[in-house]
Amino acid sequence: METDYILMMENITKVFPGVVALDKVKLNVRKGTVHALMGENGAGKSTLMKVLIGMYNPDGGTITFNGEKVEIPNTSTALKMGISMIHQELSPIPYMAVAENIFLGREPVNKFGLIDKKKMIADTEKLFERLEINIDPKMLMKDLSIANTQIVEIAKAISYNSNLIIMDEPTSAITEKEVEHLFKIIRGLKEKGVSIIYITHKMDEVFKISDDITVFRDGQHIATVPAESIDKNGLITMMVGRELKQIFHKEEAEIGEVILSVRNLSLAGKFRDISFDLKRGEILGVAGLMGAGRTEVMESIFGIEGYDSGEIYISGEQVNIKSPKDAIRYKMAFLTEDRKKTGIMGVLSVKDNMTVASIDKFKKGMLLDKKEINSTCTEEKSRLGIKTPHLNQFIKLLSGGNQQKVLVSRWLLTTPDILILDEPTRGIDVGAKAEIHKLMSKLAQEGKAIIMISSEMPEVLGMSDRVIVMHEGRMTGEFLREDLDQEKIMKCATGNLN
Amino acid sequence: MEINNEKQLNENIDGKTDFKSVSKAFARKYGIVLILLGLFILMSVLSPAFLKTRNLLNVVRQISVIGLIGMGVTIVIITTGIDLSSGSVIALSAVIASSFAQKAGWEAAMYPGLAGKLPVIVPLLAGILVGVLCGFLNGWTIAKFKIPPFIATLGMMTIARGFALLYSDGRPVSSLTDSYNFIGQGELLGIPFPIIILIAMAVITHIMLNNTKFGRHIYAIGGNEQAAKISGLDVGKMLILIYTYAGLLSGLAGVVLSSRISSGQPGLGTGYELDAIASAVIGGTSFSGGIGTIWGTMVGALIIGILNNGLDLLNVSAYWQQIVKGLIIVVAIILDERKNR
Numbered sequence: 001m002e003t004d005y006i007l008m009m010e011n012i013t014k015v016f017p018g019v020v021a022l023d024k025v026k027l028n029v030r031k032g033t034v035h036a037l038m039g040e041n042g043a044g045k046s047t048l049m050k051v052l053i054g055m056y057n058p059d060g061g062t063i064t065f066n067g068e069k070v071e072i073p074n075t076s077t078a079l080k081m082g083i084s085m086i087h088q089e090l091s092p093i094p095y096m097a098v099a100e101n102i103f104l105g106r107e108p109v110n111k112f113g114l115i116d117k118k119k120m121i122a123d124t125e126k127l128f129e130r131l132e133i134n135i136d137p138k139m140l141m142k143d144l145s146i147a148n149t150q151i152v153e154i155a156k157a158i159s160y161n162s163n164l165i166i167m168d169e170p171t172s173a174i175t176e177k178e179v180e181h182l183f184k185i186i187r188g189l190k191e192k193g194v195s196i197i198y199i200t201h202k203m204d205e206v207f208k209i210s211d212d213i214t215v216f217r218d219g220q221h222i223a224t225v226p227a228e229s230i231d232k233n234g235l236i237t238m239m240v241g242r243e244l245k246q247i248f249h250k251e252e253a254e255i256g257e258v259i260l261s262v263r264n265l266s267l268a269g270k271f272r273d274i275s276f277d278l279k280r281g282e283i284l285g286v287a288g289l290m291g292a293g294r295t296e297v298m299e300s301i302f303g304i305e306g307y308d309s310g311e312i313y314i315s316g317e318q319v320n321i322k323s324p325k326d327a328i329r330y331k332m333a334f335l336t337e338d339r340k341k342t343g344i345m346g347v348l349s350v351k352d353n354m355t356v357a358s359i360d361k362f363k364k365g366m367l368l369d370k371k372e373i374n375s376t377c378t379e380e381k382s383r384l385g386i387k388t389p390h391l392n393q394f395i396k397l398l399s400g401g402n403q404q405k406v407l408v409s410r411w412l413l414t415t416p417d418i419l420i421l422d423e424p425t426r427g428i429d430v431g432a433k434a435e436i437h438k439l440m441s442k443l444a445q446e447g448k449a450i451i452m453i454s455s456e457m458p459e460v461l462g463m464s465d466r467v468i469v470m471h472e473g474r475m476t477g478e479f480l481r482e483d484l485d486q487e488k489i490m491k492c493a494t495g496n497l498n
Numbered sequence: 499m500e501i502n503n504e505k506q507l508n509e510n511i512d513g514k515t516d517f518k519s520v521s522k523a524f525a526r527k528y529g530i531v532l533i534l535l536g537l538f539i540l541m542s543v544l545s546p547a548f549l550k551t552r553n554l555l556n557v558v559r560q561i562s563v564i565g566l567i568g569m570g571v572t573i574v575i576i577t578t579g580i581d582l583s584s585g586s587v588i589a590l591s592a593v594i595a596s597s598f599a600q601k602a603g604w605e606a607a608m609y610p611g612l613a614g615k616l617p618v619i620v621p622l623l624a625g626i627l628v629g630v631l632c633g634f635l636n637g638w639t640i641a642k643f644k645i646p647p648f649i650a651t652l653g654m655m656t657i658a659r660g661f662a663l664l665y666s667d668g669r670p671v672s673s674l675t676d677s678y679n680f681i682g683q684g685e686l687l688g689i690p691f692p693i694i695i696l697i698a699m700a701v702i703t704h705i706m707l708n709n710t711k712f713g714r715h716i717y718a719i720g721g722n723e724q725a726a727k728i729s730g731l732d733v734g735k736m737l738i739l740i741y742t743y744a745g746l747l748s749g750l751a752g753v754v755l756s757s758r759i760s761s762g763q764p765g766l767g768t769g770y771e772l773d774a775i776a777s778a779v780i781g782g783t784s785f786s787g788g789i790g791t792i793w794g795t796m797v798g799a800l801i802i803g804i805l806n807n808g809l810d811l812l813n814v815s816a817y818w819q820q821i822v823k824g825l826i827i828v829v830a831i832i833l834d835e836r837k838n839r
Contacts, residue, residue, distance in 0.1 A: 304728060328730040342728055345721025347788040356718045357729035359711045367709045410729065 005064075006031045006164055006195045007052075012061035014047055021047045024061065025221040027197075027214055029164065034186060034196045036206045036227070039216035039239055043429075045199050046088075048216075049166050052197075053078040053085050066163065082163040086156075086170050088199075088427075089340075092149050094142035099124040101141050102156045127159050131185055146173040147290055154182060158189070165189070166197045171205060172427065175289045176494075183209050201427065202456070203232050215239055239430055248462030249438035253445040255465065256280030258316075260418050260449060262301065265310030270296040271473040274310070278418065278449045283440060285464030286453045288493050293473040294453045295337060298420045302327045302334045314418075328357065330418075333411035337422035337453070339400065343407050346396035350388050351377045353395045353406050358413035380409040385435060401432025408436065412443075419443065422453045437463060457486055471495040530782060530797050537801060541808035548811055555690055559758070561803035562692035563588070564770060565796060566751040568777040569703045570633075570744030572795045575778055576720040577740060578787035579640070579647035583654035584748040584774055587632045588767030589662040591752025595625030596671035596762025599678035608671060618677040625753035626746055632658055633745015637738035647741075655771070662764040671762035682758030692754050699747065704792040716740060720787030773802055776827050801826070 007029040014022040022044045029035045037045050050056040052063070054072040063070050065081060072078050078085075093101055099120045100107075108123070110116040124137035133155055135148055144152065150173045157165050171179045186196055186209060198210055206213065207227060215222040215238040222238050230238075260278040265271070271293040278284050286294045300307040303321040312319055314330050321327050327334070336342040345353055354377050355362065362368050362376070377391050384405045388398055395403055404424070411419065421440070425433040440463060444450055454460050460467055461484050469477035469492035477492030479485070541548045548554075567584040574581045599621035600607040602614025632654055639650045684691040707713035718726045719733055727733050751770075756762040779785070780801055781794030805826060809819045 302728075323730075323732070324728050325730040325732060334728060336725075336728060342722070342724045345718055345725055345788060347784070347786075348717055348721040352714060352717060352721070356714070356726065356731075359714060363711060367705070368711060368714065370709065414730075 004030050006066060008062075008064040009048070009052065010062050010064070012048060012051060012063075013059045014044075014051060014056060015059050021219050022051070022058070023219045025216065025219070026224075027221070028224070029195050029197060030212065031195055032190050032193045033211040034190065034198050034209050036198045036200070036210035036213045037216065038199075038206065038213060038235065039222075043216040043239075044219040045216055046168065047219075049085065049168060049197070049199070052166065053083055079160055079162070082161075083166070084157045084160040084162040084164075085166040086153050086168060088168040088172065090146070090149050090153055090173070092141035092144075092152070095140060097121075097138050097140055098135060098144070098152055099137035101152060102127070102137075102159055127155055131155055131158065132181070145291060147175060147178055150174050151178065151182075154185070158185070162194070164195045164197065166199070168199045169201070169427070170198075171200065171202065173290060175291070176490075179205070201429075203235065206235070207232070236430060248459070249434060249441050250283075250463055251441040251445065253281040253283075253441065253465075254447075255282050256447060259314065260301075261311075261313040261316075262297075263311045263313070265297065265300060265307055265312070267296065267300055267305065267307045270300075270305075271470070274470075274475055276468055276475070276478075278451060280417075280447045280449050281444050282465045283444050283450045283452055283463055285460040285467040286451060286470065287457070287460045287467055287489050288455075288470035290455065291472075292470040292493065294470050295422055296473075297470075298334065298422060298451065298453065302332060302420060304334075328414055328416075331414075331416050332418045332420065333357075333414055333416035334420045335404075335407055335411060335422060335424055337426065339403055339407065339427075344395045344403050347394055349392045350381075350386070350395050350398070350406055351391040354380060354391075354409050355413065357410050358415075361413070376413070380413070384409050384439070399429070399432075401428035401435075404428050404432065404436065408439065416448065418449045418451070420451045420453075423455060424452060425454075425456070425459065457489065460484075460489065461486060469493050530780065530794065530801075534797055534801050534804070537804050537808070541804060541811070545808065545811040548808060553807065553811075555693070557800075557803045557807045558693050558696075559690045560807065561799045562690075562696040563751045563755045563758075563767075564773045564777055564802065565696045565799040566699060566747045566754065567744075567770060568774040568781075568795045568799050569700060569792055570747040571771070571774045572778040572781070572783050572790050572792060573703070573707070573716055573740055574647065574744050575775075575783045575785060576716055576787060576790040577737065578720050578723070578785070579737070579741075580651060580775070581636065581741065581744050581748075582648065582651040582771050583632060583636060583658055584744070584751070585767035585770035585772075586655045586658035586662065587629050587745060587748035588752040588755055588770060589764050590632065590658045590665070591625040591628040591749040592756035592762040592766045593662050593666040593671050593764055594628050594762075595621040595753045596674055596678075596756050597621075597665070598624050599674045599757075600671065601673045601675055604673040607673070614675065618675070618681070621678055622681065622753055625756075626749040629745040629747070629749015629752065630742055631745070633742040633748065634738060636745065637741030640741065641734035641737045659764070666762065666764045668764060670764075671756075672760065674757065674760050674762075679757050679760050682754050682756070683760075692758065695750070695754060699750070700792050700796055707792060712736070712739070717788055720789075722788075774799075777802055779831060780827060 005028050009027045011024045011026065012022050013024055025044065025048060027048060039045050047056065051058045052072065054074040054077055057073065063072065070081065102124055103120050108116045108119045121137045128135060128137065133151055135144070135152065141149060150170065154170055170182060189196065200206060210227045212224060213227050213230065213235065214224040217239060256279055258277045258279050263275050265274040274297050288294050296305065299305045301312060303323045303326050312321065319330060321330065351373065355373055359368065362373050374391070381388065381391065386405045387402050395406055425436055440450055452463060465481050467479045467484060467489065468475055469489055471493055472495065476495060477489065479489065570584060571581045597608040598612065598616050600613045604613055607613040636651050636654050639645050640647050680691065682692055686694055707716065715731055715736060718731060719736060723733060755766055777798035778790065778795045781791065781798030783790030783795065805823055809822060
């Protein structure tokens with residue numbers, strides 16, 4: 001029966017200074033199946049995958065691939081053996097063409113030893129045709145949307161003709177339609193006997209596509225089960241090790257007066273005629289697909305980008321916000337969607353990251369009151385349950401969820417009235433997610449007004465008092481909490497308004 | 499400096515305090531100091547003249563100029579920028595400051611009517627102002643026109659040198675007053691005055707970086723400029739101030755250097771910007787931004803100073819000195835584990 005497995009990883013152990021990242025874990029993947037690997041951030045999924053593709057050398061354990069015991073000292077060995085990976089972090093080379101990106105490191109050459117561009121483009125066209133992808137191979141990567149960038153990465157991983165493809169959060173940047181397309185591709189691969197290891201936080205996808213599910217927690221293998229033998233709650237229980245009765249910590253808050261009004265806001269090529277009100281104590285969900293212009297609207301309101309026409313009122317008074325500095329003065333806060341690019345200052349300490357937007361509070365004459373900074377940060381750390389060995393730790397060494405909590409705390413220290421949270425729980429583990437939801441409820445109860453952009457339908461449904469939906473730069477729907485309905489929202493988000 | 503190095507140490511001590519990880523953390527934090535000590539001991543063994551107080555003070559005196567502009571470039575590099583103009587700004591500051599500090603009765607004085615009449619504060623401030631102006635222009639072009647700092651300061655490097663030559667007509671501005679010469683040659687309580695200036699500026703700059711809003715925001719810009727903007731920082735304004743401060747230090751360095759050699763020469767400071775950048779980098783400043791300390795740069799400058807001095811004492815040819823210096827810069831950084839993060 002062992003030959004049924006394309007991959008058997010047994011007793012894999014990986015120790016980092018002070019932490020056992022993987023403790024004798026196993027992962028057995030059957031031929032021609034999709035194997036979902038689940039677990040909170042920090043559970044050891046990524047570490048195991050890095051061991052598998054040769055980025056880390058394990059401290060113990062064996063890997064059997066295609067029935068043979070193997071050692072994988074580096075990534076090129078993994079690729080040669082037939083293991084490729086779609087990384088969670090997209091890393092395109094912006095000023096190179098799509099085809100060049102796909103064939104990077106294995107460019108076809110002509111008899112003079114020069115790169116055969118024609119063949120490269122033709123091969124890319126063939127690949128795209130097979131996968132039914134509609135992207136021009138000659139385009140520069142920088143001109144592609146994020147969704148298309150991710151699709152190119154997927155195509156690239158497939159182009160190695162591997163027997164095993166690891167997909168780490170492959171749908172984080174693509175739309176529903178493209179997810180369907182990806183699943184179609186995956187099913188095609190399965191038929192050819194290719195196996196997939198699928199890592200995601202999205203439960204729906206797991207049940208839609210996977211055959212087997214393995215759950216990790218704290219560097220240990222918890223269980224491997226057939227997908228049909230388990231449901232969402234059971235899976236969550238395994239992941240967090242406790243029964244989560246309620247995934248969304250939505251609590252009633254008193255809805256107060258209107259604090260922010262946006263009227264007919266437009267920016268050419270981005271969005272048109274956006275109008276909405278936001279009240280104290282309210283969580284306003286902003287739903288829509290990737291590229292609907294939700295983030296762009298918020299960037300204009302917060303003064304990061306300008307706008308062509310329209311008005312913004314705060315507490316009834318028209319305001320002209322020209323920079324984030326102005327926005328902060330009007331008691332606004334903006335938690336951005338891309339934590340790494342526009343959120344954390346990686347090599348700065350947790351403390352510095354926390355206080356950067358509110359440092360004026362800590363001024364004592366010309367100098368900073370370091371004691372006050374320390375005690376405030378220590379308070380914040382325990383209030384938000386931030387897990388870090390100490391406040392001087394580089395923030396980049398924290399897990400995604402903890403980084404996000406530091407950023408939330410950065411904004412809370414500015415004592416805002418209006419919080420714009422753009423995908424506040426993207427890419428963070430279930431536990432941290434629940435804590436952030438709880439915090440949002442609490443903030444609403446304190447009378448703060450919250451705008452929450454979210455691409456996760458359950459989050460939108462679970463947390464919002466009211467929802468506006470955007471499609472291609474326009475508002476296509478508005479729903480009160482009692483009228484929320486997944487199907488209706490999706491119709492507005494996709495522009496099917498009849 | 500507490501924030502940016504202690505974390506390295508704590509990080510390892512925090513989990514398990516076994517000897518290996520502690521010593522590794524120690525080497526990581528103080529690796530550069532160990533290299534300095536090693537170099538110091540090596541030179542003392544190889545040359546008996548090295549350890550003499552006079553010689554040691556000389557080393558520090560010699561690095562005072564590199565040290566001053568090294569601090570400026572450290573701050574600039576922390577923001578992911580660079581300053582190539584400091585050497586030329588030294589020259590411009592030196593000739594202008596010197597022209598206001600010439601002795602009375604000197605027939606070749608640039609301003610015969612003023613010679614000997616101005617208090618020492620005038621040339622001192624003139625030199626500093628020249629630096630401030632050059633630095634401001636650097637920052638302004640970078641912030642306003644979004645020109646890469648490398649290009650903007652490369653332009654200033656050539657322009658300032660040109661103005662220095664133009665202003666002095668290519669000749670040294672000499673015969674300077676005793677009070678001006680005191681800045682570079684005098685002593686206070688037995689300590690050479692340039693060393694006092696260096697230490698004072700190092701302390702001020704260190705406090706600025708660690709204990710003021712401005713300083714913490716410099717690290718924030720280097721850590722993630724986009725995030726800094728969204729956090730409400732006026733990055734453009736800050737860059738102008740940062741380059742202006744670096745310019746101020748270059749201007750001051752020009753005064754110190756010209757008064758030390760009693761002559762404002764338009765060719766002064768050539769190549770100094772590279773020694774200053776080397777000091778910063780040896781001292782652990784990261785070109786990817788967000789990391790760097792003043793004390794690290796001072797250690798870096800000392801390493802370069804001891805090398806220059808030691809190789810001179812050992813009668814190593816000037817050609818070999820360059821090769822050795824280059825190698826040591828590269829090796830020091832390879833050994834410095836902070837770079838292997």
